[in-house]
Amino acid sequence: MTEKVVIIGSGPAGWTAAIYAARANLNPLVFEGTYTQENWGSGKPPGGQLYLTTEVENFPTWPHIDSAIYHQFSKLALPPDRFALLEATYEEKSAHRGKRAVTGPEMMEYVRQQAANFGTRIVSQEIVRVDFKRRPFVLVPANEEGKEQPAVEAHAVIVATGARANYLGLPSEDKYKNRGVSACAVCDGALPRFRNRPLIVVGGGDTAVEEATYLTKFASIVHLVHRRSELRATKIMADRALANPKIKPEWNRTLAEVLGNEKDGVTGARLASTVGAAPLELEVGGVFLAIGHTPNTEFLKGQLEMDATGYIRWTTPQRTYTSVEGVFAAGDVSDSYYRQAVTAAGSGCMAALDAERWLAEHD
Numbered sequence: 001m002t003e004k005v006v007i008i009g010s011g012p013a014g015w016t017a018a019i020y021a022a023r024a025n026l027n028p029l030v031f032e033g034t035y036t037q038e039n040w041g042s043g044k045p046p047g048g049q050l051y052l053t054t055e056v057e058n059f060p061t062w063p064h065i066d067s068a069i070y071h072q073f074s075k076l077a078l079p080p081d082r083f084a085l086l087e088a089t090y091e092e093k094s095a096h097r098g099k100r101a102v103t104g105p106e107m108m109e110y111v112r113q114q115a116a117n118f119g120t121r122i123v124s125q126e127i128v129r130v131d132f133k134r135r136p137f138v139l140v141p142a143n144e145e146g147k148e149q150p151a152v153e154a155h156a157v158i159v160a161t162g163a164r165a166n167y168l169g170l171p172s173e174d175k176y177k178n179r180g181v182s183a184c185a186v187c188d189g190a191l192p193r194f195r196n197r198p199l200i201v202v203g204g205g206d207t208a209v210e211e212a213t214y215l216t217k218f219a220s221i222v223h224l225v226h227r228r229s230e231l232r233a234t235k236i237m238a239d240r241a242l243a244n245p246k247i248k249p250e251w252n253r254t255l256a257e258v259l260g261n262e263k264d265g266v267t268g269a270r271l272a273s274t275v276g277a278a279p280l281e282l283e284v285g286g287v288f289l290a291i292g293h294t295p296n297t298e299f300l301k302g303q304l305e306m307d308a309t310g311y312i313r314w315t316t317p318q319r320t321y322t323s324v325e326g327v328f329a330a331g332d333v334s335d336s337y338y339r340q341a342v343t344a345a346g347s348g349c350m351a352a353l354d355a356e357r358w359l360a361e362h363d
Ligand code: NDP
Pocket: 168, 202, 203, 204, 205, 206, 207, 208, 210, 227, 228, 231, 232, 233, 254, 290, 291, 292, 293, 336, 337
């Protein structure tokens, strides 16, 4: 059987596309990715980047409410096997108490369930190869062991595989992820743990200066740690950041180790010098990595037009069309600029509508 539409990816873009496609009777099939340690470690678990964050305060419709209500809601809205994935949110020592916003994992479980409620079929496998030169398109999934499974054919495809934030790969960085180490200031910056504390941003590009500037709203001071003595960021953004009295550049420095403890999470950082100066130890409440993102498009090389960094190019303004007719792209995989949950969800909706119209025209 040839599928009408296959959706690859399971962040806000993928699930929103699925909800729209399912409600348009396209009977969508979603490849949500595999539940492997490797995918978690490399920043691309099913559910996407939101599955790696804590509270999401900027997605419209989720006001602060007592954590117990979210607990109750999850229990009622989700089947037991999916509720079990959230149990740590409510049960563990580090569980939230009192009022809070929705968490990323909760939100992704809710939207996944919403897609399933309308008949979306979900496969926990990863698409590892595609052939978009043939019609119908051919997609080859692989299971948790990486073993290729029988190919699937589809008339239309929505790619929503997202991007992953780059980390340096330090063991200490990994240890304190979500406990003071983050790669998204807009997502996490306003959390209580970062307020009125010194913070670090690592990087020298537009993301770094933007995140550093944003964090000055909450931090007592932001150390901008860059491995060179000149920023890569666009001049206007760099100048603005360097003129901000709450941003202190730490030139020619790299992050060598995140310091912390079990109770408090991040408490400091050790910086190495790239020019032979002595190491520097700073007391900080948080470390933000802003050293770029990598779109999850390795499996699409040679199949779709991408920019120099691997983001899929939309070929028509305000449309999710790619260089191959019938293949649409939504969310961070085609957006290196906004990169927000709500913009991803919006473009997922657009991709489903674009796919629906394209299928109707090519019936
Ligand atoms: P960039 O690739 O532009 O910058 C990454 C930064 O991280 C560089 O300064 C780089 O250092 C540093 N870096 C990379 N790897 C390491 C490492 N291993 N150790 C230490 N430092 C490292 O990524 P951005 O995310 O900043 O920007 C991506 C794109 O998005 C750009 O085109 C940017 O203009 C755009 N953007 C635009 C914004 C806006 O206009 N508002 C906001 C955010 C992004 P080095 O300079 O030495 O290479």
